[in-house]
Amino acid sequence: MTAAKADAARLRDPAAVPRLILTVGIIVVLWPGFRLTEFDLGVLFDPRNREIMGRFVGTFFPLATSAEFLRLILKATLETLAIATAGMALALLIASPLALIVTRSLSISRIGPGYGFAAGRLLRLPARFILMFLRSIPEIVWALLFVRAVGLGPAAGVLAIGVTYGGMLGKVYSEILEAGDTRPTTALLEAGGSRLTAFFYGMWPVALPELVSYTVYRWECAVRASVIMGFVGAGGLGQQMELSMRMLSGGEVSTILLTFLLLVVLADAVSAFLRKVTA
Amino acid sequence: MRLVHWLVLAALLAVTWASFAFLSLDLGSLLTGEARAQMWKYVVSFFPPDMSAEYLVRIGHGTLETIAISAIGTAVAAVLGLALALPASGRFGAVPRAVARLILNFLRSIPDLVWAALMVMAAGLGPFAGTLALAWHTAGVIGRLFAETLENAPTEPAQALRLSGSRQSLAFLYGTLPNVVPQLVAYSLYRWEINIRMAAILGVVGAGGLGQMLYFSLSLFQQKQALTVIIAMLLLVVIVDGASAWLRRRLAD
Amino acid sequence: MSIKLDQVSLVHPNGHRAVGNVSFEIDSGERVAIIGPSGAGKTTLLRLLATALRPSAGEIRILGDDPWRVGRGVLRELRCRVGMVHQAPPIPPRQRVVTAVLAGRLGRWPLWKGLASLVYPVDIEGARQMLARMEIADKLFERCDRLSGGQLQRVGVARILYQQPDLLLTDEPVSAVDPALSDRVIGELNSEAIERGVTLVASLHAVDLALHWFPRIIGIRGGEIAFDLPPARVTDAMLKDLYASEAAVPTQTNAPLAMQPTGIRRKPMCS
Numbered sequence: 057m058t059a060a061k062a063d064a065a066r067l068r069d070p071a072a073v074p075r076l077i078l079t080v081g082i083i084v085v086l087w088p089g090f091r092l093t094e095f096d097l098g099v100l101f102d103p104r105n106r107e108i109m110g111r112f113v114g115t116f117f118p119l120a121t122s123a124e125f126l127r128l129i130l131k132a133t134l135e136t137l138a139i140a141t142a143g144m145a146l147a148l149l150i151a152s153p154l155a156l157i158v159t160r161s162l163s164i165s166r167i168g169p170g171y172g173f174a175a176g177r178l179l180r181l182p183a184r185f186i187l188m189f190l191r192s193i194p195e196i197v198w199a200l201l202f203v204r205a206v207g208l209g210p211a212a213g214v215l216a217i218g219v220t221y222g223g224m225l226g227k228v229y230s231e232i233l234e235a236g237d238t239r240p241t242t243a244l245l246e247a248g249g250s251r252l253t254a255f256f257y258g259m260w261p262v263a264l265p266e267l268v269s270y271t272v273y274r275w276e277c278a279v280r281a282s283v284i285m286g287f288v289g290a291g292g293l294g295q296q297m298e299l300s301m302r303m304l305s306g307g308e309v310s311t312i313l314l315t316f317l318l319l320v321v322l323a324d325a326v327s328a329f330l331r332k333v334t335a
Numbered sequence: 336m337r338l339v340h341w342l343v344l345a346a347l348l349a350v351t352w353a354s355f356a357f358l359s360l361d362l363g364s365l366l367t368g369e370a371r372a373q374m375w376k377y378v379v380s381f382f383p384p385d386m387s388a389e390y391l392v393r394i395g396h397g398t399l400e401t402i403a404i405s406a407i408g409t410a411v412a413a414v415l416g417l418a419l420a421l422p423a424s425g426r427f428g429a430v431p432r433a434v435a436r437l438i439l440n441f442l443r444s445i446p447d448l449v450w451a452a453l454m455v456m457a458a459g460l461g462p463f464a465g466t467l468a469l470a471w472h473t474a475g476v477i478g479r480l481f482a483e484t485l486e487n488a489p490t491e492p493a494q495a496l497r498l499s500g501s502r503q504s505l506a507f508l509y510g511t512l513p514n515v516v517p518q519l520v521a522y523s524l525y526r527w528e529i530n531i532r533m534a535a536i537l538g539v540v541g542a543g544g545l546g547q548m549l550y551f552s553l554s555l556f557q558q559k560q561a562l563t564v565i566i567a568m569l570l571l572v573v574i575v576d577g578a579s580a581w582l583r584r585r586l587a588d
Numbered sequence: 589m590s591i592k593l594d595q596v597s598l599v600h601p602n603g604h605r606a607v608g609n610v611s612f613e614i615d616s617g618e619r620v621a622i623i624g625p626s627g628a629g630k631t632t633l634l635r636l637l638a639t640a641l642r643p644s645a646g647e648i649r650i651l652g653d654d655p656w657r658v659g660r661g662v663l664r665e666l667r668c669r670v671g672m673v674h675q676a677p678p679i680p681p682r683q684r685v686v687t688a689v690l691a692g693r694l695g696r697w698p699l700w701k702g703l704a705s706l707v708y709p710v711d712i713e714g715a716r717q718m719l720a721r722m723e724i725a726d727k728l729f730e731r732c733d734r735l736s737g738g739q740l741q742r743v744g745v746a747r748i749l750y751q752q753p754d755l756l757l758t759d760e761p762v763s764a765v766d767p768a769l770s771d772r773v774i775g776e777l778n779s780e781a782i783e784r785g786v787t788l789v790a791s792l793h794a795v796d797l798a799l800h801w802f803p804r805i806i807g808i809r810g811g812e813i814a815f816d817l818p819p820a821r822v823t824d825a826m827l828k829d830l831y832a833s834e835a836a837v838p839t840q841t842n843a844p845l846a847m848q849p850t851g852i853r854r855k856p857m858c859s
Contacts, residue, residue: 067712070729071684086410092403093462093543100458109457138354145351146362192572193565194536196448197546200553205377206365210358284448288539291358301452317444333343491678498640499751500668500695505702509691513680 108304115306125308128296129315136292136319139210140278143217144271150190150222155229156255157183161238190223199285210291217278217285228270236262265334272330279323283316293319384562393548394567401544401571404462405534408469409527415474417519420481439482442475447533451542462543469530469537477526484518485511528579535568545571589652590616590755590787591637596646598632606632607811609646614789619781621798622791622806625831629811630791631675634759637789638672639663651754668695671753675760677744681733685724685743688732689715692751718746721776723769737764745773749780756781758790762797770794774801795827
């Protein structure tokens with residue numbers, strides 16, 4: 057009797073209950089998700105929506121290729137590139153000093169620990185916090201805020217990229233600097249060198265290629281970001297696309313999309329070239 | 336530094352200067368006394384953030400909506416991505432493979448936010464548009480990764496099952512899928528993490544979640560509410576970052 | 589007639605001739621051991637019998653059919669009746685033993701049953717019985733990557749026992765099993781063949797096992813048959829001659845088929 061019971065118990069799949077719980081758990085978690093997102097594929101086939109979308113998509117071809125429109129697109133593309141580049145310049149201005157402050161291996165007071173150790177930490181902490189704050193708010197939110205502060209147009213885009221990417225660059229720069237060999241720097245500091253001396257003679261030569269490579273890579277991202285930010289009015293291709301969408305002119309939208317894809321490929325090529333030349 | 340480096344540096348400086356000139360940016364004008372005073376007024380108008388219980392409840396709802404958009408969007412994308420990855424990994428011949436890859440590339444190259452703007456037109460304002468937008472873009476990204484995984488999976492188990500007379504579909508389920516499931520799950524979770532951040536901002540084009548709340552409150556000049564939304568976004572990002580770092584450390588052990 | 593090979597050759601795409609001009613017949617219910625040095629073509633020969641490889645020349649008949657002349661449906665039915673134990677068991681590492689064993693009958697199951705078994709194993713008792721014959725019934729719900737090499741090979745044998753084919757093919761089924769258990773496994777394969785009156789063809793590296801259990805021994809070397817005799821007439825000299833040119837390096841590795849999740853490359857992302 058008991059042996060038979062044990063036999064029966066052994067022959068029940070022990071994974072069945074955990075699997076059931078997992079499945080039910082996933083459904084229980086996802087079900088309210090479907091409710092919250094108002095998930096309803098029927099909406100797509102709602103005759104009104106379908107008519108608007110159908111008319112819109114129907115106009116995707118042929119592409120809009122009037123000389124006037126192409127000139128407009130060329131200007132918007134250049135604007136996008138200029139926003140990315142100017143934004144990166146601003147980001148560098150923000151990131152470099154903060155990275156120097158944050159980098160621990162550049163701290164003079166840590167040797168010992170000597171005079172000003174606590175003060176040094178007190179300075180590093182807010183710098184770290186500023187970097188985190190700058191990069192944790194998405195660039196498009198910064199763009200929204202700046203559009204309201206300085207008005208529609210590329211200035212808001214430049215500021216948004218400068219601020220967000222400043223935060224990112226600052227953090228990554230200090231990581232790169234700390235990951236390198238710190239012995240030359242420490243030696244210079246111990247020999248009485250200043251922070252900047254130690255940086256330029258101890259770290260700069262070693263870390264430069266990686267710093268450049270990351271900056272160039274980030275520029276590539278900035279090009280994409282500046283297109284996206286146009287949607288909230290920060291200039292460039294995105295703003296143009298938003299206008300075309302609002303006017304339901306599909307041909308213009310598809311032309312802009314194609315331009316965007318070409319721009320991404322181009323930015324990729326440029327950044328690969330720059331990284332090769334500077335490596 | 337070699338000559339090339341100097342040349343590159345000079346070119347970069349020239350391009351940067353040209354950029355500022357082209358945009359006719361005068362960042363200096365932002366630093367004049369009047370502009371500074373105005374800017375200060377703008378910044379001050381955000382404080383204090385609206386922490387009334389009523390608004391916090393709405394923020395909580397917006398946060399949940401954001402997480403739901405990302406979760407459902409990623410789940411739909413995983414299903415869609417797998418459906419496209421099967422032909423894209425060359426299981427049904429060369430033509431379906433090429434077609435599936437073309438579709439995947441198309442889905443992937445259009446950024447989430449553009450998808451969101453398109454979906455707002457197709458499905459109206461609200462979280463459903465955001466969910467669809469994430470689903471399309473992520474399906475493209477994830478489908479390519481899935482296809483690579485399927486191509487790299489060992490073929491012997493499924494082949495052995497075919498040799499003992501199993502039909503192809505069952506051979507795939509019993510022989511190939513168990514090998515690739517962990518990788519597929521890892522990719523999906525990783526994309527979900529990215530999509531939470533994305534879902535928080537898709538709303539600025541009207542696709543639901545915290546982004547839409549931010550857009551509305553800024554449009555209505557309710558800066559105090561806007562700051563609350565921004566704080567919620569910040570917390571969400573920081574928590575997701577921390578959780579994912581913690582989880583990866585745990586899984587690495 | 590269970591198997592008939594007539595002047596069968598197999599040349600690999602790289603030009604290597606693995607099997608050359610081999611002819612033999614095996615009757616229903618016969619039990620045959622194939623022995624020979626590494627690289628002699630044992631695996632290739634078995635893969636020809638398992639309809640995994642198509643001969644470059646010659647004619648082959650398995651269970652009365654020419655597998656390369658019949659239609660897809662007939663071939664699939666034929667393959668259901670042929671079971672092969674591979675040296676490195678082709679079982680996904682994360683699969684559970686019970687699922688791996690039940691997969692033996694996928695060819696005979698309708699689609700719904702195969703799908704249902706993924707949700708809940710449809711024949712736990714059947715799988716357990718086959719595993720008990722291999723003395724690993726306690727591993728029923730274990731994951732395959734938690735087993736030792738020898739245990740995994742025995743799971744592979746259990747799968748074929750569960751499949752109940754009319755032609756049992758085993759390629760070095762005990763290469764990773766310790767000697768005492770090897771005897772047990774080969775014994776079980778033999779008694780299965782005798783009880784159900786089906787054909788068993790096994791390639792074996794361990795000559796003593798072959799001579800002890802099988803009434804017919806085929807020695808092959810360089811892709812050709814060296815001798816085809818009952819064990820009593822296989823002399824030491826023949827064996828010495830057969831293994832004289834054995835290469836030091838085995839041709840097959842027992843490499844696991846595991847696919848580790850390659851950590852996701854965290855290359856800097858824009859978002």
